[in-house]
Each structure stands twice: as C-alpha cells, then as structure tokens.
Amino acid sequence: MTPPYDPGTDVIEVIRAPAPGALRGAYRAFGETLRGLKTTFARLAEGPITIQYPEHKTPVYPRYRGRHKLHRFEDTGLEKCVGCSLCAAACPSDCIRVVAAENTPENRVSAGERYAAVYEINLSRCIFCGYCEVACPFDAITMGHDYEMSDYHRSDLIFTKEMLLADPIERTPLRTEGE
Amino acid sequence: MTPIALVDYYEPWWIQIIKALVIFAVAFAILPMLTVYERKLLGRFQGRYGPNRVGPFGLLQPIAEIVKFATKEPSRPTTSVGYMFRIAPIIAILTAIGGLALIPFGDVQHVFGQRVGLYGIDVSVGPLYVFALAGISFYGIMLGGWASGSKYSFLGAMRGAAQLISYEVSQALALVGVVITAGTLSLTGIVHAQAGMWYVIPQFFGFLVFVLASFAETNRPPFDLSEAETELVGGYFTEYGGTAFVAYLFAEYMNMMVVSGIAVTMFLGGWLLPFGIHPPGWVDPIVVLVKILLFVTFFIWIRATLPRLRYDQLMSLGWKILLPLATLNLVVTAIVVAS
Numbered sequence: 001m002t003p004p005y006d007p008g009t010d011v012i013e014v015i016r017a018p019a020p021g022a023l024r025g026a027y028r029a030f031g032e033t034l035r036g037l038k039t040t041f042a043r044l045a046e047g048p049i050t051i052q053y054p055e056h057k058t059p060v061y062p063r064y065r066g067r068h069k070l071h072r073f074e075d076t077g078l079e080k081c082v083g084c085s086l087c088a089a090a091c092p093s094d095c096i097r098v099v100a101a102e103n104t105p106e107n108r109v110s111a112g113e114r115y116a117a118v119y120e121i122n123l124s125r126c127i128f129c130g131y132c133e134v135a136c137p138f139d140a141i142t143m144g145h146d147y148e149m150s151d152y153h154r155s156d157l158i159f160t161k162e163m164l165l166a167d168p169i170e171r172t173p174l175r176t177e178g179e
Numbered sequence: 180m181t182p183i184a185l186v187d188y189y190e191p192w193w194i195q196i197i198k199a200l201v202i203f204a205v206a207f208a209i210l211p212m213l214t215v216y217e218r219k220l221l222g223r224f225q226g227r228y229g230p231n232r233v234g235p236f237g238l239l240q241p242i243a244e245i246v247k248f249a250t251k252e253p254s255r256p257t258t259s260v261g262y263m264f265r266i267a268p269i270i271a272i273l274t275a276i277g278g279l280a281l282i283p284f285g286d287v288q289h290v291f292g293q294r295v296g297l298y299g300i301d302v303s304v305g306p307l308y309v310f311a312l313a314g315i316s317f318y319g320i321m322l323g324g325w326a327s328g329s330k331y332s333f334l335g336a337m338r339g340a341a342q343l344i345s346y347e348v349s350q351a352l353a354l355v356g357v358v359i360t361a362g363t364l365s366l367t368g369i370v371h372a373q374a375g376m377w378y379v380i381p382q383f384f385g386f387l388v389f390v391l392a393s394f395a396e397t398n399r400p401p402f403d404l405s406e407a408e409t410e411l412v413g414g415y416f417t418e419y420g421g422t423a424f425v426a427y428l429f430a431e432y433m434n435m436m437v438v439s440g441i442a443v444t445m446f447l448g449g450w451l452l453p454f455g456i457h458p459p460g461w462v463d464p465i466v467v468l469v470k471i472l473l474f475v476t477f478f479i480w481i482r483a484t485l486p487r488l489r490y491d492q493l494m495s496l497g498w499k500i501l502l503p504l505a506t507l508n509l510v511v512t513a514i515v516v517a518s
Contacts, residue, residue: 029500033484033485036484036485037480037481037484039484040224040480040483040484041224041480043223043224043225043226044220044223044224046226047223047226048222048223048226048227048228049226049227050226050227050228052228
C-alpha cells in the first residue's frame with residue numbers, strides 16, 4: 001500500500017486573522033457598512049466623470065495613430081509618394097495595395113521617377129501599427145488623428161488615393177500642451 | 180369586546196372610490212419616475228450619468244421602455260404551466276398595490292363638506308393586513324418561478340420563498356414593539372401617537388431590524404438572491420418577457436414604496452413634521468411622499484454600496500441576529516411599557 005502523500009516543506013502556512021468576536025463582528029457588520037456608504041456618497045458628491053462621447057470627445061495626443069494621410073509637396077503640389085511599395089511590404093496585415101506607374105513629362109504626378117497609380121488602404125484590416133509611416137522614405141504617408149471611421153459597407157472602408165490625399169475633416173480635438 | 184381602533188366617521192361610497200382612484204393614479208405616476216430615478220441615482224453613485232438621452236434629462240426613458248415592453252410578443256417556455264405562469268405576475272402586482280391602500284398620506288380633512296381620511300382605508304388590524312399581503316405576495320414569486328419550468332427560475336423562487344419566510348418573522352416582531360408602544364393597531368393611530376417623539380428614537384433597534392428585513396422582503400440588494408442576475412440570469416422572472424415582466428418590475432418598485440410607506444408611518448412620524456411645525460392639512464401627502472422618497476433613496480444608496488450576501492450568510496443574519504434582536508427589543512419594550 002502506498003503511504004499517503006507527504007507534502008514535506010511545500011506546505012505554506014496560512015496565517016488567518018482571529019475570527020471576529022461579538023463586538024468586532026458587530027463593528028464589521030455595522031461600521032464597515034457605514035464606511036462603504038460614505039465611500040459611495042463621496043462618489044455621488046464628486047459627480048460623474050463620464051465624457052458624453054458624441055458631443056464631447058477625448059482629445060488625442062499628437063503622436064496618436066489614427067487614419068492615414070497622403071501628402072503633397074506644398075510648393076509644387078506634386079505627390080510625395082513615389083510608388084516604391086515599401087509601406088505595403090512593411091504592413092503586417094497586408095492591407096496596403098500600391099500599383100506604380102512611370103512619370104512622363106506630359107503627366108508628372110510625383111517628384112520621383114515613378115508614382116502610385118493605385119494606392120489603396122483597406123481600413124477594415126488595418127491595425128494602425130504605424131509601420132507604413134516608419135517604412136516610407138519620403139514621409140509621404142503619415143498617421144492622422146481621426147478615429148471615427150465606422151461605415152455601413154466594408155467596401156466603403158477601402159480608402160483610395162484621392163480620399164487619402166484629400167484634406168481630412170478634423171473631427172478629433174488635439175490634446176494641448178500639459179493636458 | 181371593544182375594537183382596537185375606532186373610526187368615528189363615515190365616508191360616502193363615492194368618496195372611497197375617488198380616493199382609491201387618486202391613490203392608484205398618483206402611485207402609478209410615481210412608479211415609472213422611480214425607475215428612472217433609481218437608474219440615474221445609481222449612475223451618480225458610480226460616477227456616471229445614467230439614462231439621459233430620451234427626453235429632457237432622460238425623463239422620458241420609462242415611456243420608451245414601456246412602449247418597448249408592451250409591443251413585445253408574449254411567449255412562454257414549452258415546459259411552463261400555462262395558467263399559473265399567467266396568474267403569478269398578477270398576484271405579485273395585486274398584493275403590492277393592496278399594501279398601498281393602507282399607507283396614511285394625511286390626517287382626516289374636510290373635502291366637499293365631508294370628512295375624508297387621506298388614505299385608502301384605516302383598518303383596525305393595520306400591520307397584520309400588511310403581513311397578510313406580504314405572505315400572499317410570496318406566491319407571486321413562488322408560482323412564477325415554479326410555473327416557468329426552468330432551473331434558474333426555480334432556484335430563484337426557492338431562494339425567494341425561504342428568504343421571505345425567514346425575514347417576515349423579524350419584520351413583524353420589529354413592528355410589534357411599535358404597536359405595543361402606541362397601544363393601537365390602526366396606522367393613523369400610530370402616527371397620532373408619534374406626536375411627541377417619532378418612534379425611530381425609542382424603537383431604534385426595532386427600526387434597524389425592520390429596515391434590514393424590509394430589504395430582504397422587497398428582494399432588494401444586498402438581499403436580492405432570488406433575482407441574482409449574475410448567477411441565476413434573472414431569478415424567478417427569467418422566463419418572463421413583455422408586459423408580464425413589467426408587472427414583476429412594477430411589483431418590485433411598488434413593494435419598495437409600500438415598505439417605505441410603512442416604515443415612514445411606523446417609525447418616522449408619517450405626516451408629522453419635527454420641531455413643532457404644523458402645516459395646513461393639504462401639505463400632509465407631500466410630507467409623506469417626500470419621506471417615502473428619502474427612504475427609497477436610502478434603498479438605492481444601499482444597492483450602490485453593498486455586495487450581495489451569500490445564501491448561508493443571509494440565513495444566519497436572519498435567524499441568528501435579526502430574530503433575537505427583534506425578540507429582545509419586543510421584550511424590553513413590553514417591560515418598559517408595562518412598568
């Protein structure tokens with residue numbers, strides 16, 4: 001017959017507080033209840049801390065990673081993107097699609113040799129990691145501050161180049177210094 | 180044999196009907212407001228707003244909810260016992276309303292040249308009537324849970340039944356102390372007897388026991404084991420939907436109001452105001468309603484504070500602490516009154 005399991009030194013002694021007597025028990029039942037009531041009443045006096053979302057929005061930090069933006073050169077108006085597809089290569093969720101085309105003297109779109117004929121970001125797959133922004137050698141794509149991107153159709157969430165190049169609607173307040 | 184309470188005037192039948200209708204209408208106008216009041220106040224206790232979208236300050240929330248519930252398809256589980264399943268919520272709400280008839284909202288007034296008491300009826304067995312109704316109201320829970328034919332409902336009903344039985348004893352004993360002190364069973368008589376001092380002071384332990392037992396009687400947190408939504412889905416009304424669910428909901432809030440009304444009448448001086456203030460008669464119902472509202476606020480405050488008790492804690496609190504305390508209070512009161 002096997003001897004009963006001997007736990008040896010594995011047992012940790014549990015130290016318990018003494019069981020409350022009549023007086024302490026009464027205090028725990030009554031006094032602690034009053035303390036709890038005080039705590040909840042303090043919350044009532046404090047007032048709600050909820051932000052009423054659609055009317056008031058939480059300000060975002062300057063480095064917040066929201067919806068992408070594509071940029072142009074301010075002086076010439078040419079697109080910064082040269083269609084190198086480094087962003088698409090860096091994208092972990094494979095949501096960027098770039099089809100490059102050659103710039104011609106008649107049709108000059110970007111400052112480089114080539115430009116992005118098709119530039120699509122599928123925002124329903126994007127995880128907003130910001131790797132595209134890091135990968136871009138010309139700072140053509142950056143992450144904006146917009147986080148309100150819900151839509152009724154999945155196809156509406158595929159953002160084309162025109163949509164990404166357009167000045168985004170600033171719907172999100174930016175956090176000020178020290179806020 | 181002399182009756183314990185004498186009513187020395189007679190009201191015509193039409194005044195009694197009008198009284199009944201007015202009390203019913205006022206109570207049912209307050210009830211939806213009470214639900215939204217509870218949710219808003221509970222929100223504030225938890226640092227949030229509560230419903231504030233429907234109407235100004237969310238005050239139309241109950242209307243939206245009533246419309247939603249009323250337009251639901253009535254359904255019942257195939258395992259349910261049909262007629263009992265339908266009767267149970269009716270029992271629950273009828274007993275809750277029945278208790279309302281007893282709460283005195285004011286003294287006898289002169290209206291239309293008649294002497295009118297501002298209460299449904301002043302029976303000579305006041306508290307006994309309340310306990311009789313509370314005893315019947317347990318059938319609303321028990322039958323509803325049993326007839327649903329669902330495990331969760333049954334568990335909730337069983338818990339509710341055991342809880343109601345064990346706490347009704349202490350609740351009744353706590354009130355007997357007041358009855359002995361006042362020397363009458365008529366609720367208006369008890370209010371009149373508190374003219375010198377509200378019974379909350381001499382009967383403090385009775386008040387404490389009564390309040391604790393009332394939380395259990397009305398199935399309010401921290402004694403809401405019979406409808407513990409985290410473990411029993413919804414307890415005895417799990418299978419109910421639509422208007423039957425609203426009946427249970429209203430019964431719970433109505434019970435809360437009735438119990439608050441009884442506490443106000445028995446311990447907090449009914450329509451009497453402290454510091455010798457004697458307002459005109461029409462202020463009496465307002466005083467009673469404000470006191471009831473304050474008591475309901477305390478109910479909500481407790482709900483926001485205390486977690487639910489375990490079942491054995493509930494039973495040992497009821498039988499080992501409240502019952503001896505209530506009995507002791509009763510004995511001491513009897514000795515003091517007799518000597």
